[in-house]
Amino acid sequence: MHKLFYIITIISLIPVSLFSQNKVEIRGIVLSEENQAIELVNVSVKDEPGGAITDKEGAFVLKVNMAGYATLIFSRIGFETKELKVAALDVSKSITVVLIKKQESIAEVEVAAKEQANQNFTKIDSRLSANLPDASGGSIEALVKTQMGVSSNNELSSQYRVRGGNFDENLVYVNDIEVYRPFLVRAGQQEGLSFINPELVSDIRFSAGGFDARYGDKMSSVLDIKYKKPTGFGGSASGSLLGANAHLEGTAANGKFSHITGVRYKTNKYLLGTMDVSGDYQPNFLDIQSYMTYRFNNKWRLGFLGNVSRNRYDFEPVDRETTFGTISEVQTLRVYFEGQEEDLFMTGFGAVSLDFSPNNNNNYKLVASGYRTSEDETYDILGQYWLQELGAEGEGGEVVFEKGTGIGVGSYLEHARNYLYGAISNLALRGAHRIGNNNLEWEVKYQYERFSDIINEWELRDSADYNIPLNNERLELSYAYNDENEIESNRYTFFVQENRLFELSNGSLNLALGLRGNYWDFNEEFLLSPRASVIYTPDWERDFNFKLAGGIYYQSPFYKEYRIPGGGINYDIKAQKSVHLVAGFDHYFQAWQRPFKFSTELYYKKMDHLNPYQIDNVRIRYSAKNNAEGYAAGLDMKVNGEFVKGVESWASLSIMQTEEDLKDDAFVAGSGQTGAPGYIPRPSDQRINFSLMFQDYLRNNPSFKVNLNLMFGSGLPFGPPNSERYQAVNRMPAYRRVDVGFAKELTGSQLHPERKTGAFKNVWLGVEIFNLFDINNTISYFWVTDVNNREYAVPNYLTSRRLNVKLVTRF
Numbered sequence: 001m002h003k004l005f006y007i008i009t010i011i012s013l014i015p016v017s018l019f020s021q022n023k024v025e026i027r028g029i030v031l032s033e034e035n036q037a038i039e040l041v042n043v044s045v046k047d048e049p050g051g052a053i054t055d056k057e058g059a060f061v062l063k064v065n066m067a068g069y070a071t072l073i074f075s076r077i078g079f080e081t082k083e084l085k086v087a088a089l090d091v092s093k094s095i096t097v098v099l100i101k102k103q104e105s106i107a108e109v110e111v112a113a114k115e116q117a118n119q120n121f122t123k124i125d126s127r128l129s130a131n132l133p134d135a136s137g138g139s140i141e142a143l144v145k146t147q148m149g150v151s152s153n154n155e156l157s158s159q160y161r162v163r164g165g166n167f168d169e170n171l172v173y174v175n176d177i178e179v180y181r182p183f184l185v186r187a188g189q190q191e192g193l194s195f196i197n198p199e200l201v202s203d204i205r206f207s208a209g210g211f212d213a214r215y216g217d218k219m220s221s222v223l224d225i226k227y228k229k230p231t232g233f234g235g236s237a238s239g240s241l242l243g244a245n246a247h248l249e250g251t252a253a254n255g256k257f258s259h260i261t262g263v264r265y266k267t268n269k270y271l272l273g274t275m276d277v278s279g280d281y282q283p284n285f286l287d288i289q290s291y292m293t294y295r296f297n298n299k300w301r302l303g304f305l306g307n308v309s310r311n312r313y314d315f316e317p318v319d320r321e322t323t324f325g326t327i328s329e330v331q332t333l334r335v336y337f338e339g340q341e342e343d344l345f346m347t348g349f350g351a352v353s354l355d356f357s358p359n360n361n362n363n364y365k366l367v368a369s370g371y372r373t374s375e376d377e378t379y380d381i382l383g384q385y386w387l388q389e390l391g392a393e394g395e396g397g398e399v400v401f402e403k404g405t406g407i408g409v410g411s412y413l414e415h416a417r418n419y420l421y422g423a424i425s426n427l428a429l430r431g432a433h434r435i436g437n438n439n440l441e442w443e444v445k446y447q448y449e450r451f452s453d454i455i456n457e458w459e460l461r462d463s464a465d466y467n468i469p470l471n472n473e474r475l476e477l478s479y480a481y482n483d484e485n486e487i488e489s490n491r492y493t494f495f496v497q498e499n500r501l502f503e504l505s506n507g508s509l510n511l512a513l514g515l516r517g518n519y520w521d522f523n524e525e526f527l528l529s530p531r532a533s534v535i536y537t538p539d540w541e542r543d544f545n546f547k548l549a550g551g552i553y554y555q556s557p558f559y560k561e562y563r564i565p566g567g568g569i570n571y572d573i574k575a576q577k578s579v580h581l582v583a584g585f586d587h588y589f590q591a592w593q594r595p596f597k598f599s600t601e602l603y604y605k606k607m608d609h610l611n612p613y614q615i616d617n618v619r620i621r622y623s624a625k626n627n628a629e630g631y632a633a634g635l636d637m638k639v640n641g642e643f644v645k646g647v648e649s650w651a652s653l654s655i656m657q658t659e660e661d662l663k664d665d666a667f668v669a670g671s672g673q674t675g676a677p678g679y680i681p682r683p684s685d686q687r688i689n690f691s692l693m694f695q696d697y698l699r700n701n702p703s704f705k706v707n708l709n710l711m712f713g714s715g716l717p718f719g720p721p722n723s724e725r726y727q728a729v730n731r732m733p734a735y736r737r738v739d740v741g742f743a744k745e746l747t748g749s750q751l752h753p754e755r756k757t758g759a760f761k762n763v764w765l766g767v768e769i770f771n772l773f774d775i776n777n778t779i780s781y782f783w784v785t786d787v788n789n790r791e792y793a794v795p796n797y798l799t800s801r802r803l804n805v806k807l808v809t810r811f
Contacts (some may be wrong), residue, residue: 012294024065026086028095030058030074038076038099042595045073046083051543061503063539074099120212120512120533120549121205121224122147122599125648129198130238130692130808131707133741133768136797137242137266140196140204142709144223146691148636148652149208151713153686153735154779155770155798156188156268157618161684162208163603164632164658165220166613166620169555172196174225175291175305175353176430176462177369178216182311182345183559184375184420186619188779189272189800190283190343192311197262199236199247200291202228206681208604208636210549210582213495213514213531214441219555219578219607227291227305230258240766240806241270253294256441261290271770274800279337286310289347317381322782324795328413333784333794334386340651341379348372361434369426377418384411387784387792408784408792413480422559439499447491453561457481461785479722483567489522491556507538518575520556527554527575547601550581561611561622570624579606584636589776596641605632610660612725615683617780617796630660630682637802647695647705654689658682666725677726681717688714703745705717710738718792721783736775741768766806774801 037058044051045064052062063072079099086095124143124484133154134142141158144150152160159167159181171194172179178197203226207215215222230249231398237246243266251258266285273281289307296302317337325331351369387408428445458480497514516529531551538544554575562573584601610628613620634657640650659679666674692710697703713735719728742768781793 004713024063026062026070026072026095028060028097030054030060030097032079032098033098033100038079041074041076041079041099044073044075046073046321059410061508071719071781077126079694080277092451103237112166120210120535120547121207121222124204124206126198126201126204128648128693129201131695131705131709131741131743133709133739133770135242135268135271135739135770135802137193137240137264137268138198138245139194140198140201140223140225141194142205143693145204145711146650146652146693146709147206147208148638148716149634149654149656150221150604150652150691151654151684151686151689152711153713153716153732154188154618155737155739156271157191158194159188159191159618161686162221162767163605163634163636164656164682164684165614166684167618168560168620169218169220171216171217171218171222172225173222175227175351176365177305177351177367177426179349180371180373180424181346182347182375183422184343184418185345186377186537187617189268189275189281189283190313190345191618192283192313192345193264193266193287193309195307195309195349196225197245197247197264197289198286199245199262200227200260200289202226208601209605210533210580211531212512212533213497213529214443215529217493217516217529217554217556217575219553219576219605228295229259230260231255234811236808236810238806238808240768241804243267256295257293259290259292261288263288264802270804271799271802274802276322276797277320277335277337278316279315279319282314284310284312285664299357301355301357303351303355305349305351305353307347307349309345309347311343311347311576313343314341316340317383320383322794322797329389331387331389331792333782334388335383336385337377337381337383339381342376342383343377343378344374346374363432365430365432367426367430371422371424373420373422374424375418375420377416379414379416381414382411383414385409385784387794410784411462415459416457418453418455418457420451422452423450424448437501437503440497441499442457442496443494445493447493449485449490449491452486453484454482455481483563485569487522487559487569489520492519493517498565505538506540507536510535510537512552518554518556522562523557523571525556525574527556528552529554534738545586547582547584547586549583550579553578553580557611560620562624563622564624565621573611573624574609574626576610577608581605591641592643592645594642594735596639598639599636600635602635603633605658606662607631612660612662613683614728622706627664628660628662630658630679632656632658632682643694644696646702647697649692649694651692651694652690656685656686656689657687658685662725665724667724667726678727680726680729683717683728686713686716688712690787705743707741707743708738709740712736718781718793719791732778733795735777735779736773738772739768739770741766745765761810764806764808766808768806770804770805771800776800 032038039054039056040059042051043060043062052060055062069085069087072084072086074097079101082097129138129140129143132142136142136158139158141160145152145160149163150160155752162170185191205221211222211328223429230251233250235248245264247262249260264287268283269281287309291305293301293303320335323330323332351367351372353365353367356364407775425448426445428443430443433440458477461478479678495514495516499512502509510531514531518527529552533549536546554577556575557573562570563782564570582601587598591595607630609626610630611622611626612628613622634655636654638650638652639771640648641647660682661679666676690712694708697705715731715734717728718730718732743764746763746765747760777798779794779798780796782796784792784794
């Protein structure tokens, strides 16, 4: 960890050397001992700059200056480096190189620094989720939160924001199938498990914007997950104070049938015990997931992906005490509760796919999938509160209350009986064709949606024996939402995309052109989204990739977005629109004789027909109006590589601003004149984000490892409840959090690489410290109103410091 300060030094070590020579082409393929293609292999000429990177098929093309012969070097972390002498007379032949896996104690993580040039995505190693200290239980989303352009201020939630968007603007695919999460969740502690099971994952790719037409209709990002296809028997089991996980994988029928199944149980009761509100927390989250494939022959393959999840959250609050304010003006809120909350979220997902590959250049895939959710949210909670100023110290040094320091006293009653049933069914046909250097993809898809809900939610507030808001004629609720609806609709989508590689005299050019179409019969809106991206790899320095991407991204409304606050449906709601323009470059380089990658992207998003929203914890409430326009602009930077030999770490920095202008808002000035507020910060306007994921180990004892996860995000805007959007100009305190984990291998390959480990590949014992510096991070505010209608914002804090113990074994 003493090498963290080298991050700044590495960013300054970006050499650009221009050269021009007469070169010839050497083509070939790199395979493993199992005759499998190896991608991301660095191919270079000994004592010469530049090089090439193998693609997904293990193929490479290298241009060299030949004088009789050249010595090629093939290197990739996890494999032995190989040198091969090639004569000038043999350059017309395609060469085949076999790399041998290393038998090292440290090379557990492969640095994803040499990515495929035609991918506008960041590749993430899924195995890192097992090591990352994460209060949500080791989720894939915890890794995504550390990527450039991504921000989060809630360790209890798997949700994240990307480049000024909200949680609902992110696409998540598993095996080319879009997945969903429960809709009625209000707070991170109710959320439970995300859909993605880390133990089942083989490949993770993430795009923060400018993604291709093959991905769906959202405005911010894409998380593309691929599950494993096992080649033999294996499994894992783990347990901690936050829950337990287990998975099994294997094959049958001479390898034609493969299966992988995972079971997860989570309870964050131990973690919730650190929050300001004390009481009886009973959160229980259970998830069972399975992915199976059967290969009939070389042309036909059948696949099945299934998931059943039950999230139950029961809570009986007892009391709360929150101290806040400044050094000179310290205040405290005390609340005593009666009542309880009972929430139940049941979801199920199933997908069947049939793949047909008549030859190596053509593939067809038919997918039928269905998602069902049943969500119950019920609570009746009475709270009686006292808001007071702290006085001077008593004789024993304790803080006491002075007479007359009470600011507000009152009570509130919250009630909800919310029930939702949702069903989403899909049928899609997809094709992929390779014609020389040209790759063509297409898809047609039909989607049926049905949502049936009963919403009955209200809040009554009383302050100093007066109901708020004040009304001498009748009792008014401070908030009420009562509605009952049943909505059915159909969506029809298609896309066509072409990817082509051009070999130029001075480099190579990867071009992607695509068109996406969407029709929704709910509002009878037809949308066309053209998208394009280009990646240029100059011949003068193969260690650079320059990227440019842009397009139109529509987000057609979905359940929450067409619901009018207070009740009702807006049947005239239209899709939100965002125009992306992204430019950047990747630079691959060596430092301390180890591989590194520096990435940076500059982006601008012009948005129209926006649906303004307000957010409380993780619940988003839309206005159900297309009455705003806005923008998001920023700069993202990331450096990753082997800061410590053999293990990968990275640091990301993002600077961003996003604002919107509501077309129909106005304010009345003190003079009685009206005016327009103009552009105001969007609720996701988090200007600065920094994240660090760092791994280290003891040099003389590599079986002992340390993992650090650091996050910083500047404050988000907020305003009084039920107020006009332009009043949300205050800022929350910055989100600051450091989690650290220590792991010791009790038995396995790290301790004894020269011998077999028996039934278990390895057994790890870990200790994690969440919120190392015990920082009070604010997620939202509890608003207290006195009889003079003055409002006080009392912060709702997230979790404080906690120690977690974890045991992990693999077999």
